[in-house]
Amino acid sequence: MNYPSIIGCILSVLGIVLLLIFKTKIHNPYLKCLWRSSLTFFVLYILILTTVALRWNYLENQILAYDLNSNGNMEWNEYTEEYKIASQRFISDTARNFAFLTGAVFSLIISSLILLVDLIQTRLKLKKILFKK
DSSP: OHHHHHHHHHHHHHHHHHHHHSSGGGHHHHHHHHHHHHHHHHHHHHHHHHHHHHHHHHHHOOOOOTTOOOOOOOOOGOOHHHHHHHHHHHHHHOOOHHHHHHHHHHHHHHHHHHHHHHHHHHHHHHHHHHHHO
16 A cells, blocks of 8 residues: 555544544534535545555455465566556556545545435424424
């Protein structure tokens, strides 16, 4: 895992902890909508970064499997066609380098949609309660 992804995971965990601490102090229904969408953002962000890190470790372990003498270096007799394919997948994997950005954008889009739907639902629910009185 690269440093921006590690920092993103740490900030997300801190965000989740803070949201869980302040959960009982929120009584406004609109702020509860914001709370739910913020929690969704942080959870999605951690899931995306974790998935990318697991994929990166999987690709790295595939390459290490071709190191027959386990010295950490690839020697001329260890270069096979399968190793070339695995190393090409490992080298051309740009998802790890940009995961902290694309994960944040994707999480923001999803959590914004959830916030919008939740706000509309809360507004309609509050209107319905007001009309019944």
